[in-house]
Amino acid sequence: MDSSVLWTVMMGIGQVETAPAEESATLLLALAIGISLLGLLCAFFLAKWVLGHDLGSEAMQKISNAIKEGAEAFLRRQNRTIILLAAAFAVVLFVGYGFIRSHREFDPVGTTLELAAWITLSFVFGAVCSLIAGYVGMWISIRSNIRTATAALSSVNEALRCALRGGAVSGLLVVSMSLLGVGGLFALVNALSAVAQTKIPLLIVGYGFGASFVALFAQLGGGIYTKAADVGADLVGKVEAGIPEDDPRNPAVIADLVGDNVGDCAGRGADLFESTAAENIGAMILGASLASVAQKQGMAFSMGIIGVMMFPLVARAFGIIASVIGIVLVKMDKEEKMDPMQALNRGYYVAVVLAMAAFGGCTYWLLNSPQAPAAWWHFFLCGIVGVLTSVAFVFITQYYTESKYRPVQSIADASQTGPATNILAGISVGFECTAIPALVMGAALLSSYYLGVSIKNLNGESIPGAGLFGTAVATMGMLATAAFILAMDTFGPITDNAGGIVEMSEQPEEIRKKTDRLDAVGNTTKALTKGYAIGSAALAAFLLFQAYMDEVRQYAGISLETAFPIDLSKPVVFVGALLGAALVFLFSSLAIRAVGRAAQAIIAEVRRQYASLPREHDMIVFPKDFKPDYGACVDIVTKSALRRMIAPGLLAVLTPVAVGVIFRVFITPDDKLISAEAVAGLLMVGTICGIVMALFLNNSGGAWDNAKKFIEAGAYGGKYIKGPDGKKVKNPIHGAAVVGDTVGDPCKDTAGPSLHVLIKLLSTITLVLAPLFI
């Protein structure tokens, strides 16, 4: 599809200045739904393209099949658990809204049962879509890995494209389905219910929450699995037995490779699914508020209130197209000399430029108002702020996690005095790395807010709500290329797996070098997308809690222009905030502990398998016929991960509910919203702490990882040094760095990413349950 055609079409439509509301809603919905179906179609063709590749030798297939089996078995069992939990919650939701809470004057629909039905239905629908997106994404990724490995036998370019397009299937599925879900639900409610269109988002907030709910458990379960396997494999494999990563003699190696898929693919997919879903709905609520208030001021937007409300969906839809174009354009030069990262970057920049052009078109089309001529381009600038923020996050993440900069080098340097100083250096880097992102987020929020505030109508007045909608538009800008980012993210585990398959099937050095090149790029993209995810989570959170406050106002029957301050100086709100901070810490504790426990089980199992092997100079001498029992490790970690994801998951879900319901005791006639306000305090300070903590966990983990790799690449003597008797012995500096890497693993791949989801879950659960706190 050519973007210039789109541009012309949009500009043409932009001429229709005042379409009747019903008609424009139908047009815009059709556009959003149509493009998301198109996105799914693209995903289908990309999948077909990837699956058309060669499967490789039998040895490679054997490994790939083992990974496939392990991953599918885990995901099946995990999904069963999640479905049970979600079903239980759906029942609670339905009973709570339908039978316990009584009908209030300002409810969007006439009966409690209808309210309960829509909220529950959208919750279930969100959960189902999120499960499907995660499952299909992983399905294709465990089929892309072997094909990427086989393609690498002949060409880096083909392997690169195979891995990226495999990842893109996931990315497109996630973003398209999230859009399709929101659009489809909107259409459904619109068709079946008499509710005013601007109130529909209140009924479908459950979609985002359903998605978050699944994402939380998927990320927790997958994250625990992947890191328990990784830590277990590393500790006994690399440190104790001194064998390389992905060595077939390590009994935990298949579990480790399975983990890459179930943690990184399925988890992150569910994470971004809910990001885009929640952000869409939140932005729709804010857009509807803004346009309603503006209308009372006598302002009209080119496509009416509906146009502003639908803007997020339409902008997202064009972002999908931009991402597809960017993805298919990625390829290496003919000699395959270029850095594969450069090829990815080129595609990304194309996607960004196209997405921004379309974004500009959409703002002109839907956010233009004759009564406020500056509106559309101010909002367009907000979108640009969002994009620049994501770029800034990418650079900051690189600075803190790549070995050519000071932070990683300081950790490697500290490894000289042993594991303790390595850990201290890593903690210090992690704590430090929160500062600049906080400044960047602050700058992004304030600049997009004031871009909105500075829009004046013809009387020179500001438009209430425009500032907040500006921050929402910045978030949309940041998420415009989410499909491309997600493709890059899933690219990571696919190349990681491909490398593993090549290593384990003992391919020649030359092939390994090719997959190593891709694997290194995959590590970078994984780190970058994590930075992107936390940045977008932060911006989206601000949007979501504004949506929460709007919702509270609507249910309480307070006009949207009335101030509803979240006053931290009230003791009740302050205590809510304090509990939000503590929640983040306790949640992280449970996530990390889960990994530690599961890893200990794996270590014990591997040690058991190694116990009888002969040793020389503290290193195991493997017999030629050594056959590790991979299945035992896979089984242990599956059970452990599923059992241990429950506690942190329930904690995250139940804490805001408990605060909101219990703090109702503080409601007085003068302060009817105190409980909702305390929940907002919990939500906001929990979000702030969550962002900062996630930055700490993600970046310290990444830095530890790369400090180890830096040493493995030869710094401070590399992996082995000469012992006093001239023989090759393990380098204690490398050993110290491995300890840091191991500590960092659950931080960066379990607790950190789970916190992204926690932040958004807090927002979506409060959105769904807000009526219960009033």
Next chain:
Amino acid sequence: MDSSVLWTVMMGIGQVETAPAEESATLLLALAIGISLLGLLCAFFLAKWVLGHDLGSEAMQKISNAIKEGAEAFLRRQNRTIILLAAAFAVVLFVGYGFIRSHREFDPVGTTLELAAWITLSFVFGAVCSLIAGYVGMWISIRSNIRTATAALSSVNEALRCALRGGAVSGLLVVSMSLLGVGGLFALVNALSAVAQTKIPLLIVGYGFGASFVALFAQLGGGIYTKAADVGADLVGKVEAGIPEDDPRNPAVIADLVGDNVGDCAGRGADLFESTAAENIGAMILGASLASVAQKQGMAFSMGIIGVMMFPLVARAFGIIASVIGIVLVKMDKEEKMDPMQALNRGYYVAVVLAMAAFGGCTYWLLNSPQAPAAWWHFFLCGIVGVLTSVAFVFITQYYTESKYRPVQSIADASQTGPATNILAGISVGFECTAIPALVMGAALLSSYYLGVSIKNLNGESIPGAGLFGTAVATMGMLATAAFILAMDTFGPITDNAGGIVEMSEQPEEIRKKTDRLDAVGNTTKALTKGYAIGSAALAAFLLFQAYMDEVRQYAGISLETAFPIDLSKPVVFVGALLGAALVFLFSSLAIRAVGRAAQAIIAEVRRQYASLPREHDMIVFPKDFKPDYGACVDIVTKSALRRMIAPGLLAVLTPVAVGVIFRVFITPDDKLISAEAVAGLLMVGTICGIVMALFLNNSGGAWDNAKKFIEAGAYGGKYIKGPDGKKVKNPIHGAAVVGDTVGDPCKDTAGPSLHVLIKLLSTITLVLAPLFI
């Protein structure tokens, strides 16, 4: 002094229902100043008692003198640096208030120069008092250590009393001087200026800030020193060379012993000095507000507005007396069979009961109002809530840091799979331990707040401000026995040093056992008082930012009854809050990094000294005549600590100032206080994050420490195990636990305690600079 006499006196005074304001102010001031002078006198006699003890053998004196020299040299150099920084800040303060800021309508005094003079004077006075309290406290503690060691040669009881009374000198000095300073400044302003008495606290807020300023650098410098020396000594001594703690062959051992004094004594002394000072002034501001508002409602308190305002000083004064009685009552049973901890606890309970009785008397005397008969006993219950909170914190800290409970055991257990899982277990425990304290603090805040709110006047109306004053009274209750707590805290380093002197002078096993008993108690008291310090910091913080908001209202000329919400949903305030959270993380990063860097320097130095020694089985075989160079280590760590305390210190001081001044650009006619509000957001969320982070750092550090000691006591094989050839080799499980202990050291003794000070510095600096943000 007999407390029943006091009671009668107080009850008698309570009869005088409506003394004229001037007279009651004089009486109450005289009482507070008189009792604080009495406290100083007690400190003098206790010091004389301790100094009257025997100095012991020449070998012991040699070691003690080395510690004394090192500590005094460090403190001299540190104080020089702090004085320079404080002087620079005083100039900035004077110029800023006197020449840059213009006079405003609602300033408490008539000219800018007078305002500048009082604020600067109180800042300088606070800084000087804090320096003196810290210096004298350390002076006596480095003289108590040798006397405690010598006393232990004959009797545990005498050693216990020596150490506790040595610590009590510090405790009494700190609390009495802080009280004397506030009372004296009040009297001075009252005598020299025409300002209304209720506005005096606004002029002397600089006292608390001066104290915080010194405390911050003292705690940072001392904390970096002590842990760099400790980590350095442990890593090369215990881990690499396999020699015991405090072994004279370790070149870093004297630096380590010096560190206990400069970090734990001087640092914590300065910390609690400013706690009590800031809390006194903050509570006075709130008390004055409450009583003024109540008077407008037609209510009168028994001693008028002044009585309510002076209540904090009077209550604190009686707390000093209660602490002195508790301290002198501490002694062991005749056979010296009892646990020394039990002896301390008995004294503490006496102090608590006496302090509470006096507290009850003071509430009846000063907070009684015929128009609200429930007032005094509601406030008394608030005080009880404060005491119960401190008890709860003590128990929680014990649970998370003592080896008989699950958390420490889980860390020891995780050590079996190496240092990485040990670290992960510790991080997990640390993150977890924030939850229950958050609940306890929340419960304390809300219950004391609602105790205040539920006070009704004769018309059945609440009194505005009574809820907040209730939280202030709870804080006073918690701090009532601060002198005793501080004595127990300083007890720790004195017994630690005494043990070191006994060990290094190679006394018989039997004597070591005695000092070990005391040392174990010292470790417990150190952990408990840290829990106490963070709990009181949390409560005090809430009080202080209410004081800040009152102050902003006063300077802005807004009535005290007008709401001044700190609205987190405003983007500017939210960004302030985000920066507050990031500040806590960045500050912790700098503190930990400083320790890591300084420790690396020490490690390099010790390794240099050990390089030429012969080795056998990976262990150093020390020649008989080995003489380590202690001075080199002391010198390296002194320089390093002083250089590295500057950056985190300035960061803490400058961030709130920068936000307050820069965010003035967001001031609009509709929102004149937005900058002050953003600073409040920074302050409150910084405080919340600081509390949670300090809990994490303190308790994980304590747990790691005790997990190591648990293993050293024999769990998991103890320190050494039998190697494959039957010889004694180092137990790797113990090695893993030592890594955890080392990581925990700077967490619990540098970053954590520095965060306590940071929290309070944020409050006091914003109190002092509030007028600049409006």
